[in-house]
Ligand SMILES: Nc1ncnc2c1ncn2[C@@H]1O[C@H](COP(=O)(O)OP(=O)(O)OP(=O)(O)O)[C@@H](O)[C@H]1O
């Protein structure tokens with residue numbers, strides 16, 4: 001057991017370093033769940049009104065793909081789970097990944113780990129302490145969400161089932177990350193693996209939930225986010241499903257602990273290859289350096305978005321097959337808005353979410369400036385004959401052009417996939433590519449916010465992430481909470497033309513570009529005047 | 534004689550910490566200038582101001598005839614910098630970093646680069662994250678020494694080097710001086726300072742407390758004398774500059790300000806010197822006197 005010596009004091013250390021972030025995460029997500037339930041109770045007070053709501057969405061695959069299976073929608077609890085369950089799992093998943101990496105791999109890189117490791121601390125103590133805290137946070141989520149919903153008079157069983165699904169997701173994603181930090185070569189890569197797993201989990205259940213009854217519905221069972229819904233909170237709960245979280249977490253943790261002993265601190269499992277002895281001409285200056293530092297993330301995102309676009313092609317096919325196999329349904333839908341507009345509204349919603357996702361890249365790429373600065377790597381570069389603006393611009397080029405490139409990839413692959421499955425590539429490709437590209441100015445605003453913070457308030461750059469979360473919540477939950485128009489208008493995504501299908505207007509795009517230019521310029525001017533370091 | 538660096542009354546505060554509090558520093562072209570002071574004295578801060586990374590709150594700083602903040606880009610073509618704590622990009626090899634930093638400064642001499650890699654025994658194909666502290670430092674040193682610049686600014690460049698490499702480093706700096714380059718060397722290694730520096734400046738709490746050649750600084754300190762004389766000594770204990778005087782029969786022991794050494798020795802010879810041991814002040818004593826906080 002001596003590999004666990006010191007775990008207790010490390011738990012306290014982790015808790016101390018997390019004393020603000022962790023409670024904020026927990027209270028924010030619990031608060032949103034509780035507020036969602038309260039607002040559904042107000043909007044749909046009677047069973048009759050809820051049944052009508054359920055009927056309006058039950059056969060709409062696009063809505064099912066975004067939220068989850070239509071079950072228990074005649075209850076307020078069921079509506080809450082349906083609307084917010086999957087989103088909450090994604091958010092707590094991010095929390096689990098970031099927190100687990102921060103206290104394991106990231107600490108190894110900064111050398112903090114060695115400082116501790118040299119004291120009386122066992123080999124497994126750091127990982128164990130981190131997992132105790134994050135798994136503990138999962139338990140707290142389960143209890144608080146259960147209490148918050150039951151406290152509003154919702155059935156206790158459903159309330160705690162929903163809490164368990166969200167808490168179980170924390171466990172799963174933390175356990176996955178525990179493995180990722182062992183095999184990856186850096187904390188950045190470990191965060192990336194965690195993010196990909198979360199995205200895949202969301203997509204798998206989207207594909208499964210929107211599949212036709214004879215389609216691949218089993219896909220939902222491959223996803224831990226799917227499990228939280230297959231537990232059927234508020235709809236005749238399946239209490240054996242949480243056992244899946246426990247079982248898979250145990251297996252993953254076994255793998256992680258097995259790997260701990262096999263690698264050296266600071267190293268990944270994969271051996272380091274030798275590099276070039278001299279720099280290639282491509283590494284000529286700041287732009288070449290920025291490309292070397294940013295290309296991995298950019299290529300990773302491009303591949304991820306291409307896979308996602310391909311998956312969307314599959315969903316769009318099943319969308320069509322449902323309409324084909326059920327003439328009455330197709331007729332009913334055509335009555336509402338025409339077959340084309342159903343697929344279109346689905347695609348518009350998906351591209352909106354892709355835009356929000358690419359914003360993560362844009363902020364990441366822009367804030368590379370700050371991480372280069374705080375790790376002191378900017379210092380030798382700026383001590384060369386390099387104007388500050390030129391150095392900053394090299395990285396911002398990737399934040400801005402990289403964003404456009406990624407959305408072009410997403411639009412092209414989605415257009416090809418949808419076009420091929422519907423047999424009219426010539427029509428779908430330009431429409432969907434265009435619809436993806438209108439997201440660009442909104443994403444740029446986030447890059448602009450990150451740049452402005454970097455130049456003017458460098459210690460507060462993480463507020464850029466807060467801005468993204470606010471925009472995300474406005475996009476996903478704004479209509480539900482019946483926010484006033486001015487509140488919806490805060491998000492740049494509100495102003496985008498709803499493409500494909502909607503009407504194209506250039507004016508808001510021009511405004512968003514103008515705002516981006518202003519924010520970026522403010523950031524650059526601020527950076528030129530301030531201290532570096 | 535032109536000045537490469539001229540700083541006067543430099544002030545810089547970080548929040549409530551006054552890091553530089555009226556600092557003066559003059560480095561003459563062609564000299565190796567030692568920059569010393571206890572931890573937190575403000576050496577790195579001064580260097581960052583000189584590099585235009587920090588903006589001074591007050592005072593005057595001139596570097597190679599230009600303004601370090603305003604003319605940073607042009608000035609940086611003519612200087613090379615080695616930070617005290619070198620962090621490299623994890624995925625770039627040492628050779629790539631050397632070339633990149635060289636190019637950002639306007640190019641480096643491939644022959645010198647090859648020669649330095651050999652002398653420092655550095656493998657340029659390793660990735661940044663796999664280098665040890667000393668090897669990271671060597672990467673930055675090779676990048677700086679291989680470029681053809683007028684001024685080298687080195688912030689504790691040898692803090693991670695082993696004694697063998699430290700020797701190589703001294704050799705390189707000696708050669709730089711022969712070639713007429715100016716070096717500002719911040720260091721805690723006194724032997725290194727003694728071996729390399731023409732002049733030194735000692736700072737404490739953001740202020741310059743002493744500046745001059747080592748000989749001049751020694752001049753301000755005391756030599757300790759132990760002597761055996763032909764007859765009991767008298768009259769020396771009251772001479773100016775004599776301290777800690779003790780006598781036992783014909784044997785005496787005391788310390789004397791180096792400036793008064795001549796006069797005191799003349800006096801001793803009047804009593805017939807049988808044996809004499811004089812100990813010049815060690816560099817350690819010299820610095821400790823300046824480093825210690827005055828009560
Ligand atoms: N970015 C900063 N923010 C706040 N305080 C700083 C910052 N940089 C330096 N200081 C403070 O300024 C003072 C001078 O620091 P500096 O790094 O210049 O010392 P130094 O002489 O280089 O010390 P050492 O020998 O340890 O390298 C210290 O008190 C330090 O804490």
Ligand SMILES: [Mg+2]
Nearest residue numbers: 576577617688
């Ligand atoms: Mg220093």
